[in-house]
Amino acid sequence: MKPTPLAPNLIDHFYLGGGRIAALRGIEQTSERQPEEWLAATVSRAGAGDVGLARTVDGDLLRDLVIADPAAWVGEHHADAADASDTGILVKLLDAGQRLPVHVHPDRGFAASHLDCPYGKTEAWFVLEADAGAAVHLGWKEAVDRDELDRRRDAQDSEWMLDHMNRIEVERGMGVLVPAGTVHAIDGGIFVAEVQEPTDFSIVLEWSVTTSTREESHLDLGFDTVMPAVSVDRLDESALASLVTRNDLSARGASARSLLSAEADPYFRLFLAAPDAGNETPVPSGFGVALVLEGSGSLVADTGDEVEYRSGQVFAVPASFGPWRVRGEGSILVAEPGAGWPSTLTGGIR
Template identity: 45%
Template structure:
């Protein structure tokens, strides 16, 4: 098997953005604010939207299901079956995203009949505008009745004021545990790694979604808010500045992310041998190749576990995203 270049895959979203993705990929069409890279995950409520296709026209999901061991490796298949256990996106926030949170594995299993919740992480690869910021976790403990009132009254100012707010720049990474309230500010362009679901509970729906019913996954807010972490969050352990590190392989997250996904930034000058693993590769800078696949800035590639002697060659910088460490 060989690595395979995959094209843009931009299902419709409710918020503005996409110009940074178009520039990154070198296209003229700002088709939308999210590009689901090598995705085997569909949008919530739409079984077809969000799925990636291979150059031969097959859905990547179907190709993996037909022959999972060469794609994913025997150990991964033993733990997860033909589930990649990973979703990778390019996300360009053309406006501030609403305050929202995602279910944990336990909440998803109990209420959504799904093995995976949606812990996620962000690798900042670009920023624009005077104030590129993100919001993560409450600064102080918040009683449940207060959150319910904010959601009922759609008090956006109170929600944002209650969150930790901090600036970000390229090279920063942010780990976002399930249940943690968060929002991404306008002008922040990221590679997002996450568990392979489209589960979002949107606390701040007015001005973003058509109505309140679109924000709670059909559960009703009374139930959906039970998965929200209302405790004070120290964000320092969740944020890393990695821009200054230029080792051949730079781990982008601490071990706390390993049960959900892994990522490293590869700095290639000459060649780098890749260990066998299913992976999604996103080229940030430079040119080179991976087997028969020519690489340049904006290239996105899916790498099977059984890829024949995967060697990155050239002068380039890339983010390699991989599934969780098997438990």
């Protein structure tokens, strides 16, 4: 089975953005609030039916193709996955045209206990473009009191929340891991590829800067239930530094380079494959999502199977393609599930 090119999959959302996605993908926006594209998604937006599910350029739902042949798509251990359509990963393009609200994602323990899901939502941002001075906000600078946080949330005190968070100015090529339970926000003017666990679980602490509401902000569980999933601990300088990487996106080489902190490896991995002139860059085998940032060439399997690529394309790469290589003048982001997946999950197919 060969890598499958995917159709555009822009998502209407509660915040502004999307122009940089359209430019990279060579498509047109139909709304000023299409700040996300979900790439190779076999999960949908929470409570939104099929919204978010990726389709091939021929119109087939990727989810249905995976269900029809999970061994070919995700490998021989597919029975350990969460369900028959599970690929272990969700990848997005996110172009923030305004600051995103302060919010948090639950971890796997909370999701298993309250949401009947083995995945939480640890995620990572890889910065493709950023306006000068734009920043992300991650974790508390000092431990905060839970009662005080509840009061500030109810008062929608944005200034207090942001003032108590770590602020990191970002630049092209920076990777930022966001562990589940950690408060975070993104300034407007930042364009990222986001790699995450395959869920759409968000606890929104600052809904007033969006078109969302309080009642849409607590996973339909109530704030009394979800707030224990929000860490109030300090994220100190050394811990923060361990979550951030800096990479040169113009660099080329004979091997695929890991772009994220090693702390991301249990959840997902992100590589850059950008071969030197006349050479090929090998990529680890397994299910993958390939985003062509620039250039053209071909994806080549050890079996000799080959698929041409060009700038702006997205491919779902099946595990049955085997070990493969990037040939040509391209620069390709490749996202894969975490190391050891899916045996790292518990419960298997339900």
